[in-house]
Structures are given as C-alpha cells and as structure tokens.
Amino acid sequence: MFAPRIQRRMFSASTRNLSKVTVLGAAGGIGQPLSLLLKMNPRVTELALYDIRGGPGVAADISHVNTKSTVKGYNPTPTGLAQALKGSDIILIPAGVPRKPGMTRDDLFNTNASIVRDLAKAAAEAAPEANLLIIANPVNSTVPICAEVYKARGVYNPKRLFGVTTLDVVRASRFVSEIKGTDPKDEEITVVGGHSGVTIVPLFSQSKHPDLSANAELVNRVQFGGDEVVKAKDGAGSATLSMAMAGARMADSLLRASQGEKGVVEPTFVDSPLYKDQGIDFFSSRVELGPNGVEKILPVGEVDAHEQKLLEACFGDLKKNIEKGVAFVAANPPM
Known part of the structure; x- marks a missing residue:
C-alpha cells in the first residue's frame, strides 16, 4: 500500500489517454530516480528505458513497482534505441556526464553535446512528433543543438522542444520558504532566462516577497544552487534527485495538458519570441502548455x-x- 499513497500525493490521477514516455539515460544518476517517479505517475501507461549500460536492469527493477504502467528496457543498439523511441509521446534526455567540483555546466559541453546530438538524431527519425524534454547540461546549449538536428532532418517543431528549467523555480520556492518560514508550495517564484549561473534570473519582485529582490545572497543561491550540491557530494555527483523530481514534474505537466487540462503553466527554456530582436532565440519563461506542446x-x-x-x-x-x-552542430553534423 506504500507506493499508491505516495503516488496520490505526487500526482492527481487521470488515465483517460495512453501515454508512452521514454527516458534516454535511464540508468544514470538522474535517470534512475526520474524513471521511478514516472512509473509512479498514473498518466504514464508505457515507460521505455534506454541507456548505453544497464537499461534493461533498471527496467526490471522498476517494473516491480505496483502501478499499472508497463516498463521495458532496451538494448544499447541503434535498433534498441529506435524501438524505445517509436510511438513516444514524451522523450526525456537526462543522459550525459555529471558535474564535478570546480566544473561549470559549460565544462561539460564537449562530451554532452555529442551525446545529445546523437540522441536527438535518433528521436528526430523515430518519433519526430514527440515532446522532447532536455535535461542534459548545459541546457542553454543542448536545446539549440536539438533544434539544429531537427531542422536538418526537416522535422523541427518549436512547440515540441523544451529545456527543463523547473529545478530553478523548485529551488527558489524552497529557499524563500526557509527564509520566510512558509510552505514552499505556497511560494510561486518566477525564474526566467536560462539554466546556468547568471543566466538564471529569479524575479522576486513578482512574488509575495518583493523585498527579496535586493537579497544578493539569495539571488546567488538560486543561480548557483547546483554548485552547492556538487560541493556537498564531494566529487560523487551533482544534483540528481532534485533534478529528477523537477523533470518528472515537467513531464506530468505536459501529460496533464495533453489530456485536456487547461491553464497548465510551467517555466521552460523554449524557442521564444521574447528577445529575438536581441539575437536570443531561446529563453526560459512561464509557458502555458497544451495538447500541441507550447500553447x-x-x-x-x-x-x-x-x-x-x-x-x-x-x-x-x-x-x-x-x-x-x-x-x-554546424561543425559536427550528425552522421
């Protein structure tokens, strides 16, 4: 009885529609808890797990959780990847290497850029109409990488591509609640910009506590909260559990919107018109979601x-x- 009680607290139940969700990088530090949370979501009816190592094992483990969705792990082959992706409604990509002490998200670029490019190519070919949620850092760069890959394949739909920045608002609401002694769920903090350091801009003036916009220490903590986790883990990883929760929340919001719920709003890094006149093609802001993705x-x-x-x-x-x-992508096009 334990799992269903947890499930009811995290997600409201509605299983009218069939929904296949695929996790690429399912055996990693983010992928495993993310996959578990998705298994507990009653809106997910089919969960496909893929990784270069350990996907079937993680799937076997999670498949024992007593919720209705089916779980399948796929072998790390081109065929396995294509099968995992085929028919997906939502694809999440947490794949990549984690940060270590002293590393910025940009330090991860060369390794993670190649990984994301290749996975985006597979997704563009096997499930071009799925909502693609990018968790792999640096999100400010990996989302444009996916856009370029999809454009090259002639299947780019800006309404279906999302950089997951949900963790920034999750952190902001938690940090504010610690200062004000409130419940985090009652703190709605808008965070805009990107998903790395100074590109993360919390807008406390729009919250219940406009005085906090002058709190430089708090602003810095929201912008560099990931560093706090990297340091505390002492070389053993980065923010994986909180990021998994944020990714699961974003996926749930898209599922809710796709199943007809109105007024679903999440912060997310998307192809945005807000600052294109300044040469900024992607920007994270509050986005209303719908059956077609970005509404x-x-x-x-x-x-x-x-x-x-x-x-x-x-x-x-x-x-x-x-x-x-x-x-x-221009210098290293997908093969």
Missing part, C-alpha cells in the same frame, strides 16, 4: 532595477551559450 509563451512582465541588471547580465552569457550549441 502560449507568457511575457516576463515588470521587473525592478535589481532584476533589470540581472537580465542584462543574463543576455550576454545566454546569447553566447545558444550560439555555441548552433556552432557545434
């Missing part, structure tokens, strides 16, 4: 002087990160 990209809204400075710092780094992803 509406909501404006950033009014910001105070502190936040305006944060946005200006964000724009410079974010533009470079996006350009880096685009340039990578």
Whole structure:
C-alpha cells in the first residue's frame, strides 16, 4: 500500500489517454530516480528505458513497482534505441556526464553535446512528433543543438522542444520558504532566462516577497544552487534527485495538458519570441502548455532595477551559450 499513497500525493490521477514516455539515460544518476517517479505517475501507461549500460536492469527493477504502467528496457543498439523511441509521446534526455567540483555546466559541453546530438538524431527519425524534454547540461546549449538536428532532418517543431528549467523555480520556492518560514508550495517564484549561473534570473519582485529582490545572497543561491550540491557530494555527483523530481514534474505537466487540462503553466527554456530582436532565440519563461506542446509563451512582465541588471547580465552569457550549441552542430553534423 506504500507506493499508491505516495503516488496520490505526487500526482492527481487521470488515465483517460495512453501515454508512452521514454527516458534516454535511464540508468544514470538522474535517470534512475526520474524513471521511478514516472512509473509512479498514473498518466504514464508505457515507460521505455534506454541507456548505453544497464537499461534493461533498471527496467526490471522498476517494473516491480505496483502501478499499472508497463516498463521495458532496451538494448544499447541503434535498433534498441529506435524501438524505445517509436510511438513516444514524451522523450526525456537526462543522459550525459555529471558535474564535478570546480566544473561549470559549460565544462561539460564537449562530451554532452555529442551525446545529445546523437540522441536527438535518433528521436528526430523515430518519433519526430514527440515532446522532447532536455535535461542534459548545459541546457542553454543542448536545446539549440536539438533544434539544429531537427531542422536538418526537416522535422523541427518549436512547440515540441523544451529545456527543463523547473529545478530553478523548485529551488527558489524552497529557499524563500526557509527564509520566510512558509510552505514552499505556497511560494510561486518566477525564474526566467536560462539554466546556468547568471543566466538564471529569479524575479522576486513578482512574488509575495518583493523585498527579496535586493537579497544578493539569495539571488546567488538560486543561480548557483547546483554548485552547492556538487560541493556537498564531494566529487560523487551533482544534483540528481532534485533534478529528477523537477523533470518528472515537467513531464506530468505536459501529460496533464495533453489530456485536456487547461491553464497548465510551467517555466521552460523554449524557442521564444521574447528577445529575438536581441539575437536570443531561446529563453526560459512561464509557458502555458497544451495538447500541441507550447500553447502560449507568457511575457516576463515588470521587473525592478535589481532584476533589470540581472537580465542584462543574463543576455550576454545566454546569447553566447545558444550560439555555441548552433556552432557545434554546424561543425559536427550528425552522421
């Protein structure tokens, strides 16, 4: 009886539609807890798990969890990958190497860029209409990489590509609740920009606590919360459990929206019109989700002087990160 009670607290039940969710990198530090959370979601009816090592083993383990969805692990072959992807409604990519102390997300670029490029190619060929959720860092660059791969295959749909930045708002609400002595679920903090360092811009002026926008220590903690985890794990990994929770939340929101729920809004890094006039093609903001993915990209809204400075710092780094992803695919096209 344990699993169903946990399940009811995390997700509201509705299983009207069949939904196949695929995790690429399912045996990794994020992939395993993410897969477990997806198994506990009643909206997921079929869970496909793939990794270069250990996918079938993780699937066998998670398949024993007493919820209705079926689970299958796929062998690390081109055929196995294609089978895992075929018919998917949502594909999540947490695959890649984790950060270690002293590393930034950009330090991961060369390794993770190649991994994401190749997985995006497989997804574009086997399930081009699926919602593609990118967790692999650096998200500011890996999302543009996926866009370029899909464009090269002639199947790019900007409404179906998402960078998962949910962890930034999860952290912000938790950190605020620690300061104010409130329940995190009652703290709605808007975070915009990107998903790395100064590109992460919390907008406390739009929350119940506008005074916090002048709290430089808090702003820095939201921007560099991942470093806190990397340091605490002392070389043994990065933020995996909290990231898995954030990824599962984003997937659930997309499933809810695809099954007809109205007004589902999540922060996410998408192909956005908000700052294209400044050469920034992707931006994270609050996005209303629907059956076709992105339904509406909501404006950033009014910001105070502190936040305006944060946005200006964000724009410079974010533009470079996006350009880096685009340039990578141009120089290293998928085979």
